[in-house]
Amino acid sequence: MEEKYLTVTALTRYLKYKFDSDVNLKNVYLRGEISNFKSHTTGHFYFSIKDETSKINAIMFKTNTTKLNFVPTEGMKVFVTGSIRIYEATGNYQIYVEEMIEDGVGNLYVAFEQLKKKLEQEGLFDPKYKKPIPKIPEKIGIVTASTGAAIRDILSTIHRRFPLCETYLFPCLVQGENAAKDIVKKIKQACTYDLDVLIVGRGGGSFEDLNCFNDEEVARAIFASPIPIISAVGHEIDYTIADFVADLRAPTPTGAAELAVPNLVDLKHVFTQYHIRLNESIIKKIKMQKLYLDTYKSSFIIKNPMLLFENKKQKLDLLYEQLIRAMENNIQQRKNALEQLKTHYILCNPKQLYEPAKQMLKNVIEKLELLNPLGVLKRGYSLTYQNNILLHSVCSLKKGDMITVKLYDGSIDAKVEKIGD
Amino acid sequence: MEKTKKFEENMKELEQIINELETGETDLDESIRKYTTAMKLVKDCDEKLKAVEEQVSKMVLENGEEEPFEAFDN
Numbered sequence: 001m002e003e004k005y006l007t008v009t010a011l012t013r014y015l016k017y018k019f020d021s022d023v024n025l026k027n028v029y030l031r032g033e034i035s036n037f038k039s040h041t042t043g044h045f046y047f048s049i050k051d052e053t054s055k056i057n058a059i060m061f062k063t064n065t066t067k068l069n070f071v072p073t074e075g076m077k078v079f080v081t082g083s084i085r086i087y088e089a090t091g092n093y094q095i096y097v098e099e100m101i102e103d104g105v106g107n108l109y110v111a112f113e114q115l116k117k118k119l120e121q122e123g124l125f126d127p128k129y130k131k132p133i134p135k136i137p138e139k140i141g142i143v144t145a146s147t148g149a150a151i152r153d154i155l156s157t158i159h160r161r162f163p164l165c166e167t168y169l170f171p172c173l174v175q176g177e178n179a180a181k182d183i184v185k186k187i188k189q190a191c192t193y194d195l196d197v198l199i200v201g202r203g204g205g206s207f208e209d210l211n212c213f214n215d216e217e218v219a220r221a222i223f224a225s226p227i228p229i230i231s232a233v234g235h236e237i238d239y240t241i242a243d244f245v246a247d248l249r250a251p252t253p254t255g256a257a258e259l260a261v262p263n264l265v266d267l268k269h270v271f272t273q274y275h276i277r278l279n280e281s282i283i284k285k286i287k288m289q290k291l292y293l294d295t296y297k298s299s300f301i302i303k304n305p306m307l308l309f310e311n312k313k314q315k316l317d318l319l320y321e322q323l324i325r326a327m328e329n330n331i332q333q334r335k336n337a338l339e340q341l342k343t344h345y346i347l348c349n350p351k352q353l354y355e356p357a358k359q360m361l362k363n364v365i366e367k368l369e370l371l372n373p374l375g376v377l378k379r380g381y382s383l384t385y386q387n388n389i390l391l392h393s394v395c396s397l398k399k400g401d402m403i404t405v406k407l408y409d410g411s412i413d414a415k416v417e418k419i420g421d
Numbered sequence: 422m423e424k425t426k427k428f429e430e431n432m433k434e435l436e437q438i439i440n441e442l443e444t445g446e447t448d449l450d451e452s453i454r455k456y457t458t459a460m461k462l463v464k465d466c467d468e469k470l471k472a473v474e475e476q477v478s479k480m481v482l483e484n485g486e487e488e489p490f491e492a493f494d495n
Binding site for chain 1: 428429432435436438439442443445447449452453456459460463466467469470477478479480481485487490
């Protein structure tokens with residue numbers, strides 16, 4: 001009979017198994033109002049979700065609560081997703097909440113996702129468009145509300161870290177329906193200023209409060225800015241469209257100021273280091289050069305400069321000897337050539353030069369002798385001229401004409417007495 | 422803007438010179454010349470950093486007028 005009765009544990013396990021094996025209970029979308037809210041020191045949230053007639057216990061573990069961009073409060077209307085399970089110790093069923101968004105924000109959230117997708121596809125978030133943030137800015141613009149924690153945090157951080165820098169506040173609305181328009185206007189105004197970097201943002205708030213930074217026109221104004229923009233909207237966990245499109249996203253306004261300016265102390269340290277390195281490097285260089293110089297100074301040749309001279313002198317002597325030898329050779333060669341010329345046949349027998357000519361001349365002379373008419377006269381013939389004209393015949397002559405008879409060794413002027421035949 | 426660039430450029434130039442000098446590849450004359458330039462840069466930057474004169478925060482109004490702004494008087 002006892003066997004019929006289940007233990008509580010067995011029943012609870014059975015029910016737990018039933019719950020766990022039900023697919024519908026694994027992924028439940030639930031809306032309701034928060035009540036009995038307790039934030040445990042462990043970071044888990046314990047609360048109930050109720051409507052007019054019913055109530056369910058809810059637990060949200062730290063891993064999920066840290067993802068929330070708002071602090072749940074009593075009576076807040078929320079959308080939650082999670083699974084229904086049984087907690088064996090109490091036998092209570094409860095919802096293990098994984099995600100929670102504020103009711104009324106639901107539509108905004110959808111719009112956010114749609115705009116994010118659209119701008120992402122257009123390339124507005126592309127890292128290639130991200131402008132580098134200058135390391136040491138001197139003029140910083142800030143687009144945020146002129147009152148509130150954000151501007152205080154930004155300015156105090158800048159002044160604490162890097163007081164050298166000038167700040168220009170472009171005060172704007174940061175929540176409400178006119179905020180987006182005002183932010184766009186102030187970003188555009190800031191762009192006409194000679195600024196090194198621009199911080200755009202606001203302090204923490206609800207999703208709705210931050211929603212002006214999810215505006216398309218704000219996103220486009222940030223994208224179009226020629227000045228690098230650091231976004232600083234809300235807390236660490238808050239991500240807005242402005243954060244995606246900005247050149248750099250800061251988790252908080254304070255974080256933005258830290259990203260915008262260097263720490264003066266660090267910078268001074270860097271310079272001190274530079275100074276030390278600079279001096280060390282030049283001292284090292286000089287030491288090295290001195291070492292080289294010492295090496296050169298102690299070199300053999302510098303220590304024995306006479307060697308330089310000696311070597312040169314020796315070389316000179318050698319060259320001189322070579323020169324003399326060359327000259328002597330040269331002269332000798334010419335002498336030899338001269339001697340050779342001297343023994344030439346023609347020089348030894350100079351008669352040979354003119355003897356044949358002389359003989360030839362003699363022959364010519366003899367030939368001329370033979371041809372000379374005066375030679376004929378020598379043999380006893382004579383020539384007869386009348387008025388210097390040589391006569392070949394007696395025909396032209398008559399008695400009493402004066403003629404000249406030319407003989408070998410003189411001439412006779414004669415008178416024709418008789419002409420014979 | 423120009424002033425800022427100068428400051429940041431000075432820092433870059435300084436770093437570049439130091440790196441060059443540390444390799445020890447430049448000759449002595451060039452090293453001395455670079456060292457002199459670098460020392461001037463160090464001096465300029467150092468003076469600038471030492472001049473911790475708090476810059477005034479300004480608020481730019483709608484009409485473009487500027488007025489001093491103090492965020493800590495709440």
